[in-house]
Amino acid sequence: MNATMIQFFHWYTPGDSFLWNHAGEQAKYLADLGITAAWLPPAYKAAGGGTSTGYDVYDLFDLGEFDQKESRPTKYGDRDQFLHACKTLKDQGVGVIVDVVLNHRGGADELESFLVVKVSADNRVETLSEPYEIRSYTKFTFPGRGDKYSAFKWDFTCFTGVDYAEGEDGNGIYRIINDHGDGWDEMIGDEMGNYDFLMLCDVETRNPHVRAELNHWGKWLHEQTGFYGVRLDAVKHIAPEFYQEWLHVLRANTKENIFAVGEYWAPGNLDLLEKYIAATDGCMSLFDSALHNNLHTASEAGSDYDLRTILDNSLMLANPLLAVTLVENHDTQPLQALEAPVAPWFKPLAYALILLRAEGYPCVFYPDLYGAKYTDKGSDGEDHEIEIGKIPCLENLLLARKNHAYGEQHVYFDDPHCIGFTRLGDGENPGCAVVMGNGDAASKRMEMGAAYAGKTFRDTLGHHSDQVVIGEDGWGDFPCAAASVSVWIPQ
Numbered sequence: 001m002n003a004t005m006i007q008f009f010h011w012y013t014p015g016d017s018f019l020w021n022h023a024g025e026q027a028k029y030l031a032d033l034g035i036t037a038a039w040l041p042p043a044y045k046a047a048g049g050g051t052s053t054g055y056d057v058y059d060l061f062d063l064g065e066f067d068q069k070e071s072r073p074t075k076y077g078d079r080d081q082f083l084h085a086c087k088t089l090k091d092q093g094v095g096v097i098v099d100v101v102l103n104h105r106g107g108a109d110e111l112e113s114f115l116v117v118k119v120s121a122d123n124r125v126e127t128l129s130e131p132y133e134i135r136s137y138t139k140f141t142f143p144g145r146g147d148k149y150s151a152f153k154w155d156f157t158c159f160t161g162v163d164y165a166e167g168e169d170g171n172g173i174y175r176i177i178n179d180h181g182d183g184w185d186e187m188i189g190d191e192m193g194n195y196d197f198l199m200l201c202d203v204e205t206r207n208p209h210v211r212a213e214l215n216h217w218g219k220w221l222h223e224q225t226g227f228y229g230v231r232l233d234a235v236k237h238i239a240p241e242f243y244q245e246w247l248h249v250l251r252a253n254t255k256e257n258i259f260a261v262g263e264y265w266a267p268g269n270l271d272l273l274e275k276y277i278a279a280t281d282g283c284m285s286l287f288d289s290a291l292h293n294n295l296h297t298a299s300e301a302g303s304d305y306d307l308r309t310i311l312d313n314s315l316m317l318a319n320p321l322l323a324v325t326l327v328e329n330h331d332t333q334p335l336q337a338l339e340a341p342v343a344p345w346f347k348p349l350a351y352a353l354i355l356l357r358a359e360g361y362p363c364v365f366y367p368d369l370y371g372a373k374y375t376d377k378g379s380d381g382e383d384h385e386i387e388i389g390k391i392p393c394l395e396n397l398l399l400a401r402k403n404h405a406y407g408e409q410h411v412y413f414d415d416p417h418c419i420g421f422t423r424l425g426d427g428e429n430p431g432c433a434v435v436m437g438n439g440d441a442a443s444k445r446m447e448m449g450a451a452y453a454g455k456t457f458r459d460t461l462g463h464h465s466d467q468v469v470i471g472e473d474g475w476g477d478f479p480c481a482a483a484s485v486s487v488w489i490p491q
Contacts, residue, residue, distance in 0.1 A: 036093065039231050041054050052075055065079040135165070348391060
């Protein structure tokens with residue numbers, strides 16, 4: 001069966017232990033749709049306690065077990081609920097992808113004094129001071145957990161920089177002077193001069209004790225959950241060598257070929273994605289942020305967009321085996337920092353592209369399957385109510401992937417406003433024909449092959465009421481409605 005992932009949360013997922021119970025309840029439904037893996041949000045205690053989305057990591061070993069940060073459960077539930085959700089998903093054949101956030105820490109327990117240089121927020125290699133001493137929260141002792149699972153305590157030698165100094169005004173960036181490297185760690189891009197530092201207490205992966213602790217944690221988490229894969233947060237801000245080693249050790253410790261996908265967000269910049277893949281020797285897949293940028297742009301441009309270029313400069317075409325394709329995620333949804341949503345009218349077209357083509361490993365976004373409502377402040381400082389409606393045809397697109405997206409692929413990207421492709425099937429699964437347009441109603445003549453001669457096809461999405469009969473030559477004329485997509489399958 002075709003591998004298909006779902007991001008089973010969004011930035012505004014309800015709290016109060018909703019998600020872990022919900023994941024278990026939905027496991028069979030997901031499996032029936034052909035979902036083979038569920039990416040779950042950070043399951044460990046964050047600095048924001050039971051209300052945090054989880055990316056401000058405090059204690060990796062607290063899965064909602066200990067009374068820390070004014071809460072025992074995380075936003076999503078407690079340890080037992082999390083482990084039950086993992087087991088229930090696995091029992092239905094849905095592998096668990098855990099969210100791994102190793103770049104930064106927040107919510108330290110104690111202040112420490114150490115030497116730093118202050119750097120420019122816009123150019124992290126530009127120093128603004130001579131070395132001087134500051135006090136900052138960098139000591140993590142985990143008083144609620146103690147030494148259970150790990151006796152390691154974090155201090156300033158475990159970090160490259162911080163964004164807080166006791167007694168100083170404003171939010172500065174301070175590079176810590178330590179014994180583990182001269183300056184920031186090396187990154188592959190030159191954004192911000194050097195984008196090693198992102199936020200909070202930036203983890204010093206050149207410290208061998210830190211590396212050993214993070215290796216230990218990866219093995220421990222797999223023993224608890226039996227996860228199938230890892231989603232690696234903010235890899236742009238971590239030296240490629242670290243994750244190359246960390247994944248090698250994880251796979252050796254677990255004796256499993258753990259799947260990994262990294263978040264290197266570089267909209268429209270395929271070159272950086274390819275550089276990161278080369279620097280990590282292809283040890284992980286990456287989210288195709290280049291393709292997402294195309295989908296967002298196409299949805300905004302409407303009929304002015306040339307659909308023949310929709311896959312240009314995408315990882316999906318350049319390196320399909322390492323491309324995780326997506327239409328939306330928690331960072332690009334409305335009111336988030338990287339906001340770049342795909343317009344609702346275009347989402348069915350976008351999902352047809354990532355779900356039914358041969359290239360890439362598609363990831364479905366939770367609100368597109370379930371819907372979502374939330375309120376947050378926008379860039380204007382005002383509250384905005386957002387509703388993301390579920391895509392009515394997404395279930396049928398997923399079933400089309402599960403049952404029909406197999407075999408040889410023929411591509412017909414020959415018109416700026418109407419494109420299509422066919423999948424010829426693999427002997428066990430019949431194929432399909434996909435046609436979409438961003439202008440007026442249109443039709444495209446495409447080949448299904450002699451094996452389908454005389455067969456009648458229907459639009460499984462219900463967007464078109466006609467039937468298509470394949471000619472003796474194996475070709476058919478497949479229509480689609482205006483600004484729409486149709487997926488034609490044999491009766």
